[in-house]
Amino acid sequence: MPTTTTSVHLAQRPTGLPVEETWEIRRTELPDELEEGQFLVVVDYISLDPAMRGWLNDVRSYIRPVQVGELMRANATGTVTASRHPDFAEGQAVVGPFGVTEHAISDGTGVTAIDTQLAAPPTWLGALGMPGHTAYFGLHDVGELKSGDTVLISGAAGAVGSVAGQLAKAQGCTVIGVAGGTEKCQWLEEIGFDAAVDYKSDNVLKKLREIAPDGIDVFFDNVGGEILDAGLANLRRGARVVICGAISSYNETSLPPGPSRYLSLLVFRAKMQGFVVFDYADRYPEAVEKVGEHISNGTLTARETVLEGGVTAFNEALQGLFKGVNTGKLVLKV
Amino acid sequence: MPTTTTSVHLAQRPTGLPVEETWEIRRTELPDELEEGQFLVVVDYISLDPAMRGWLNDVRSYIRPVQVGELMRANATGTVTASRHPDFAEGQAVVGPFGVTEHAISDGTGVTAIDTQLAAPPTWLGALGMPGHTAYFGLHDVGELKSGDTVLISGAAGAVGSVAGQLAKAQGCTVIGVAGGTEKCQWLEEIGFDAAVDYKSDNVLKKLREIAPDGIDVFFDNVGGEILDAGLANLRRGARVVICGAISSYNETSLPPGPSRYLSLLVFRAKMQGFVVFDYADRYPEAVEKVGEHISNGTLTARETVLEGGVTAFNEALQGLFKGVNTGKLVLKV
Structure with missing residues (x-):
């Protein structure tokens, strides 16, 4: 098990476009061992989404706003490297709401196993996500x-x-x-x-x-x-x-x-x-199946723009999203 | 048969709220006799509708704009006083797109007989219209x-x-x-x-x-x-x-x-x-029946604001509509 991780937390609510001061980069200790039902994910790609901006506003909306001090919400892909969870074995590639972090400890909520033979992880944050x-x-x-x-x-x-x-x-x-x-x-x-x-x-x-x-x-x-x-x-x-x-x-x-x-x-x-x-969560598998078929038979091109720099480049990546630097899905490589 | 009638025609397209100069009051001759299939209506009430303002703009919309020189479009009620039409006998009360005029010669297009026992003519321009x-x-x-x-x-x-x-x-x-x-x-x-x-x-x-x-x-x-x-x-x-x-x-x-x-x-x-x-024209009878039932059993109050002054007061009446002088349906008595 790694002993520490780096993650991005909301430091203060932004006015307009988020800036460096919006965020706090935290280096935190990971627990010595997992509890029963938990697994550890080493994150490899973090999704950048326009909706993230809305999550930073303290208003009633379709989802609870991210609170000041909290880990920034984000979907991400990664690999299970240690597990005490029956459904997620070591080595399994996964996608889930891990946040803007290098490592996540998860109980499986909202996490799905992904098939990296069908498509590479970034596609699971884009066309298949x-x-x-x-x-x-x-x-x-x-x-x-x-x-x-x-x-x-x-x-x-x-x-x-x-x-x-x-x-x-x-x-x-x-x-x-x-x-x-x-x-x-x-x-x-x-x-x-x-x-x-x-x-x-x-x-x-x-x-x-x-x-x-x-x-x-x-x-x-x-x-x-x-x-x-x-x-x-x-x-x-x-x-x-x-x-x-x-x-x-x-x-x-x-x-x-x-x-x-x-x-x-x-x-x-x-x-x-x-x-x-x-609202369509119970039908996500249908969307994966249909879009996956189109990718497999070549009628749909899944494209991603991958930014380097790890979690500390999150603010820059988010600004890039609103500038439109991406063609296809924008992801940040950890 | 009366020999002449007075009606309101579009003189020029208004900018903003219509004014007196928007309209031309015309005194025109009526024909000596009706053709086969026609009937003459003596108009008693003219409907004032917010939608009228849109009909004066020369833009593509859900209905053809009123053209400069044309009789102003309006729904109205009246009584058939002469008829060579099989479905509309003398003495019949009717509602139809007669325009802003004292008399109309109609071939029956868009005209419906009304039951003035169920409700007075202005209601047929409002709750039952x-x-x-x-x-x-x-x-x-x-x-x-x-x-x-x-x-x-x-x-x-x-x-x-x-x-x-x-x-x-x-x-x-x-x-x-x-x-x-x-x-x-x-x-x-x-x-x-x-x-x-x-x-x-x-x-x-x-x-x-x-x-x-x-x-x-x-x-x-x-x-x-x-x-x-x-x-x-x-x-x-x-x-x-x-x-x-x-x-x-x-x-x-x-x-x-x-x-x-x-x-x-x-x-x-x-x-x-x-x-x-x-778009619901073929189901108007359903609406008349349902609203009529509510009026008959007292669960719906139909109210009209009746302005006096005849067709020459049309501009003033229309301005009144946009000022909100009416409670319930606004009609102009001819």
């Missing part, structure tokens, strides 16, 4: 996706968006992605998107009107702000707008204006619906 | 109303809101109304609302948190703006937000900010859905 589940249930259960739909994905080159777009393509839809920058847009076309709109250089509203003159059936929004409005202005009758997140607003210090064009919901008899992936 | 249908289908088909739900109605003392609230009460729901002014709020309590919030004197968001600490299941919004945001901040998990209209924004000259709190849809796993009552 929570972002992939989010794409899968958001499109199908909330967006009521049908073959032949015209689908718009914002944040399309991100962890959730890139999976959502490819799942929709695999189901015979026409898929348009919105992303920031030429490289991301080129990648979207490489992985099969029918069109990509670069919000950094295009007028998204006008461009969508050109690309999809008959309107959008399913709009999977990860971004909010002007891009949400541009999509709302281009719906088709009976459209479903899936509110997955709003990365454009997470670091705002006051509540930004909402979608001016929400009355499009009336004109187009459309619905806009939010969801939280945790 | 389009506003009542809107309340009925919005609550049930869009809002998926269930007994025991906590229901929030904005514009609650208006034509649609007052019917929606009473229908929800009749189904065993707890109903909160938002309206402007003490008198309207008192009336809401008289007709059975459990609580009324006066947006002119109360902080709606805080007040709702006090009145409905467990949140709102169905929010039927006629108003938009800050009241929509206040409702969104107070949803319960799985809530349905019915977007019926947004009277607060119809006379804005630029697109006002949308609901800042739309991410509540995610937190509360809620949906926000728009609708247009015309």
